[in-house]
Amino acid sequence: xxSGVARPRPASNGMNISLAPEPLFHIGTFAVTNTLIVAWVxxxxxxIAAYGVRKKLAVIPRGLQNLLESVFEAALNLMDSVTGxxxxxxxxxxxxxxxxxxxxLSNLIEIVPGLGTIGIREVHEGREIIIPFIRSSSADLNxxxxxxxxxxxxxxxxxxxxxGFFKYAGKFIIAPWRSPYIVGTFVGAxxxxxxxxxxxxxxxxxxxxxxxGEVLLTVALFLVPYVVPLPFLMLEIFVxxxxxxxxxxxxxxxxxxxxxGHEGHEEHAH
Numbered sequence: 219x220x221s222g223v224a225r226p227r228p229a230s231n232g233m234n235i236s237l238a239p240e241p242l243f244h245i246g247t248f249a250v251t252n253t254l255i256v257a258w259v260x261x262x263x264x265x266i267a268a269y270g271v272r273k274k275l276a277v278i279p280r281g282l283q284n285l286l287e288s289v290f291e292a293a294l295n296l297m298d299s300v301t302g303x304x305x306x307x308x309x310x311x312x313x314x315x316x317x318x319x320x321x322x323l324s325n326l327i328e329i330v331p332g333l334g335t336i337g338i339r340e341v342h343e344g345r346e347i348i349i350p351f352i353r354s355s356s357a358d359l360n361x362x363x364x365x366x367x368x369x370x371x372x373x374x375x376x377x378x379x380x381x382g383f384f385k386y387a388g389k390f391i392i393a394p395w396r397s398p399y400i401v402g403t404f405v406g407a408x409x410x411x412x413x414x415x416x417x418x419x420x421x422x423x424x425x426x427x428x429x430x431g432e433v434l435l436t437v438a439l440f441l442v443p444y445v446v447p448l449p450f451l452m453l454e455i456f457v458x459x460x461x462x463x464x465x466x467x468x469x470x471x472x473x474x475x476x477x478x479g480h481e482g483h484e485e486h487a488h
Contacts, residue, residue: 237429239358240349242338252351253358260323260355264316290315300467301474310473313372317365318466321356321424325458328354328432329451356428356461359421366420369469370413377476386476416472420465427461 239251271286279287293315297307330352338349355361377386390413392406431454438447 239353239360242349242351251358252349252353253355253361255351256327256353257324257355257358257361260320260327263323264319293318297470300470306474306477310376310470313369313376313473314466314470317369317469318462321365321465322458322462324354324356324361325428325461326455327352328357328428328435328458329454354428354432356424357432359425362421362425363417365424365465366417369420369465369472370416373469373472373476374413376473380477420468424461424465427457431457 239253241249241251242255243250271283274283276283290311294304294307294311297310297314298304301307301310336348336351338351374386377389380386390406390410392403435447435450435454438450
C-alpha cells in the first residue's frame with residue numbers, strides 16, 4: 219500500500235490528524251486499515267441492496283423499485299446527453315453507475331457520527347490517541363487510486379471492444395510517414411501520456427477533496443461539537459455528491475471518446 223507504514227500523528231491539541239489510513243489490526247504482515255474496512259462495508263451494502271432489489275422485482279413497480287427506476291431513468295437520460303445514444307448509455311451504465319454509487323457512499327461515510335472519536339486508544343510518543351474505526355475510504359489515496367485504475371482500464375476495454383485492438387491502438391501509435399511533419403506521432407504519444415495522467419488526476423482530485431473535508435469536520439467537531447458544525451456537514455454532503463458525479467461523468471465522457479474513432483472526432487470537429 220502507498221501509506222501502509224505511516225503512523226497516526228497527534229496534533230498539539232490532542233486531535234488525531236493522519237494523512238495515511240490507520241491500521242486497526244494485522245493479518246500476518248498485511249495491515250487492515252479503517253479505510254479498507256469501510257470500503258468493504260460499502261461494497262457489502264451495495265451487494266445486499268442489489269440482491270434485495272433484484273429478488274423483489276415486479277412487472278408493475280411499487281415503493282423502492284419505483285424510486286430506483288425513476289433514479290436510473292434520470293441517470294440514463296443524463297448519460298444520453300453525453301453519448302447521444304441510448305444503446306451506448308445502456309452499455310456504459312453498469313460501470314458508470316457502480317462507480318457513482320461506490321464513490322457517493324464512500325464520501326458520505328465522513329458525516330456518520332463517530333468520525334475520528336470512536337476507536338482504539340493507543341499511546342503514541344507518550345500521548346494517548348484514538349485510532350478511529352470510521353474513516354471515509356475516499357480519504358485513502360490507495361482506494362481512490364484503485365477506483366481511478368478501474369475507470370481507466372474499463373475505458374480502454376470499452377474502446378478496444380468497440381473499435382478493435384489495432385484500430386484503437388492506432389489512436390496512440392501513429393507511424394511518422396502517415397502524418398505530415400510527424401505531428402501525428404507526437405499527438406499519439408501525448409494521447410498515451412494523457413491516459414496515464416487520468417489516473418493521477420482522478421485519484422488525487424477525489425482524495426484531496428474528501429480528506430480536506432474530513433479534516434475540516436474533525437476540527438469543527440473538536441472545537442465546537444454541537445450547532446456550529448451543521449453547516450459544514452451540509453457542505454460535505456454537497457461536496458461528496460458533486461465529487462461522485464464528477465468522477466462518474468468524466469468516466470462516461472472518456473468512454474464515449476474511447477469508442478469513437480478518428481473519423482468520429484473529425485466529424486464532431488467539423
